[in-house]
Amino acid sequence: MVTDVAISRVIWGSATKAFATLTFETNERGIPSQVCIKGGFDERSRAFGLGPAYELEGHFYRDLAPGFVAEVPASFYSETEDDQGVIIMEDLTTRGAQFGQATDLWSVDEVAATLEVQAKWHAALWGSTQGDHSWLPIGAKAAREAFKVMLSPDQFYPLIGRSEIPDLSDGLRDDARVRAGFAKLWEHDDAATHTINHGDAHFAQLYRIPGSAPAFLDWQTACLAPWAHDVSYFLGSALSIEDRRDRERELLRHYVSSLAGNGGPQLGDDDAWYEYRLHTLHGFAWMCVPTVMQPSDVVQAMAHRYGAALEDHDPIGMLLG
DSSP: OEEEEEEEEEEOSSSEEEEEEEEESOOTTOOOSEEEEEEOOOHHHHTTTOHHHHHHHHHIIIIIGGGOSSOOOOEEEEEEETTEEEEEEEOGGGGTOEEOBTTBOOOHHHHHHHHHHHHHHHHHTTTOOTTTOTTSOBSOHHHHHHHHHHTSHHHHHHHHTSTTSOOOOGGGGOHHHHHHHHHHHHHHHHTSOOEEEOSOOOGGGEEEOTTSOOEEOOOTTOEEEOHHHHHHHHHHHHSOHHHHHHHHHHHHHHHHHHHHHTTOOOOOHHHHHHHHHHGGGGGGGGGSOOTTTSOHHHHHHHHHHHHHHHHHHOHHHHHHO
16 A cells, blocks of 8 residues: 655656656555556646547556566556546656657667667567457557647648748648648558558657667557557657768568568568658658657757658648649
């Protein structure tokens, strides 16, 4: 039984993380004294339609995380209600975790190691359906709902006009065209072969325990989706613009090899490249991320990397012709 909870710090973002020290009268489960309590506690973020994301992450930690083939933070309590999920999980800093910082990237080799982690769980869960987990949406439903708000005309233009956002080509400044591109991509993805995706697998979601492989935080957008959703979104965030241009195809081949090596399918080189390019569209989300959800310097760093990938690959042109 817990007799006292002392909050030491709070991180505000898309979800709120409150770090606490617990005092126990009894502790039969061996729960550590330092924990992280996570949920949708900020009404400013909830206003962007993120309630389903909080609920989904609660389901993930309750039902899927215990047997997951890749590391995820240990959780000691997870419960949901409509538009809310609350999780009590380990405080990763007690294991010396290092966290991905959007303004301080890792090496190309470490990015390759992260792709191996993605390939491992993608392969293990290849062909997953809603029959396996009825709560798991097809497509990143929570992100889609929030993004529909951000792409509405009254939100779109103020958001892409901020100083953090790079100068975009005319086609990326057309709200109707961007919405049409996403509608086509979601239609394409919903009809594809699925695996379980993180759904928001950008670099700042990463952590690593010394001596262990990288791992992902924040499973609020876990979903059934094609492999390229996670891989393209991750690479667009994890490399400098120059390194991505120089190394993205090589790294994509490394993922494809790792996927097959872990028991997944052998993807064709040209098909994989096409799907990778198509899914760079997901990076447009960072043109619209409010600074109430992420700090200004993070939005700026991510928006510039993803913006360059959008200009390089022209996924909307691929989708709309």
